[in-house]
Amino acid sequence: MGELTPKERVLRLLRKEPIDTMPFFSGMGMVVMPGIEKVGCKFAQIHTDASRMAMSAIWSSRLMGFDCVVIPYDMTMESEAVGNEISLYENSEDILYPTIPHKKWKTMEEVEIPKDIMERGRLPLLPKAIKIIKEEAPELPIGCWQLGPFTQAGQMLELDMILKAVFKEKKKVEELLDKLTDMIIELGKWLQASGCDYITLREPGVAADLLSPRTFKELIQPRLTRILDAWKSPKLLHICGQTDPLITMMAECHADGLTVDIKNNIKESRKKLGPDVLLMGNVDTYKITCDPSTTVEQAVEHIKWIIDNGVDAVMPGCDLWPAIVFENMKACVDTTHEYGRRPSPAVGRL
Template sequence: WPDAHRDPEKMARLAAGLSMLAGLDNITVPFDLTLEAEAFGAPVDFFEGQVKWPTVTGFIADDASDLRIPGDLLSAGRIPTVLKALEILNEEYGGEIPVIAYVNAPFTSIGSYLVEPSEFLKWIKRTPEKITQLCNEMYPRYAEVANAFAEAGADIITFREEGASLDSISPSHFDDLIKPYLKKMVTLTRAPRIIHICGQCVSGDLELITGMMECGAEAITIGETTSMRAAKEIA
């Protein structure tokens, strides 16, 4: 660490180690949330010599026109690293242990790592059409990455919307801004799919479980802050 973010062999070995040593029932790569943003041009600090998560060091977009999509997205940034790690894992564990690849979905990836987060959150109320434009422009690219991961050996694709919990948005915001493109991404992805949201997904009368299920994925996962009992009652 942090070499495992950039070296496919080390990425594969570290991911497999969590299953081999800790008994986890799957092997998951990558490890950080900046992969897609870096591929779109965001600068990333890997904190050399430290055990810290990589993070972006600057924000590159104010609207969709600011984003420059690489001509060959699958060769950009560390995406080739993950593709190779998936090939290694599939060759060694395919058919024995599920190999999962996750994609940081547009609302979270754009709103946390491409656009300055506090500004992005203001758009939710002031100019939600900017969020809709950005996500609609970008979701096919994230689906392209998901399908490449599946072709490289991922058995399951998880779409992570870390920033879409009730800590940041309302259920109506999820339904209006996020669910429409997540449904399209699920349809486009040629592998079993999971929708994941960290943070609070059930709070009193407010809940995101229904909206997550309506995206059409085979499964949803939630963070430990959400009551499993409450989530199961809704599901």
């Protein structure tokens, strides 16, 4: 296709250097069923074994033409590492991501992050999987991610308790978020030291359909900034859900690029941000990539519409739901590469 490898393409884009064509990549999950089938295992088995994790990521990218691999797949690794049990749903025929059915901590004060957290639970899988990917697929950039402190708080404790405490016990919430912020900084540095090529801070639990923009500014933004300041580049910030009222505040968090989902009016966001901010998004990860009634033509139109709205890279708005419609998914990637040959607002072309 192009002159650059996916890794060169993505890393140059993240430095805002000219590239050959627009990449289709993500900071969130990019594993799809055809890639998992190629490895010969079930969805529930790709979360617990470094080789399966690495190979399902590689095959997903190779079969679809994605410009990256992203690990891990589920949001429970840290919560498991501090001592919670996870449900893997191994007997279910459906695609179900691991969850934390019961949380051991009942109050915010109990939360204490072990210093050696990266040696606990499944976290040690990640450096191993990164190593395998580097050997097997040196052409692919490896993306890793960390949940933001508020979303992570909802994995460690009951979310409704924290939401109510935002008003009733603000000080305790702040202390909790600070502890988690410290943990996220350390885990991010550790992932970077283990060899991931870019890192994404994803904080879906703070979208403007959940928390007020004022709460975002007071409670969340300073901590997201602290995390991003502590990590080295390239680093992205992703928030899904309603982000129109947040986008300019997101741009003040010191990330190298911003990513949003389908609820964001990306054309307006581009106007607010100007041409210099790396802005990525916002493929509809159900309607376009999974809904069997969507035609290839509709998928192609969706991607062109996103590019015309002023993104610098096409990115799914969330984890890709793995049960993709093969032709539509492929059409999304191919259209990005073909239609994305002209310069985007923040990134020129070779």
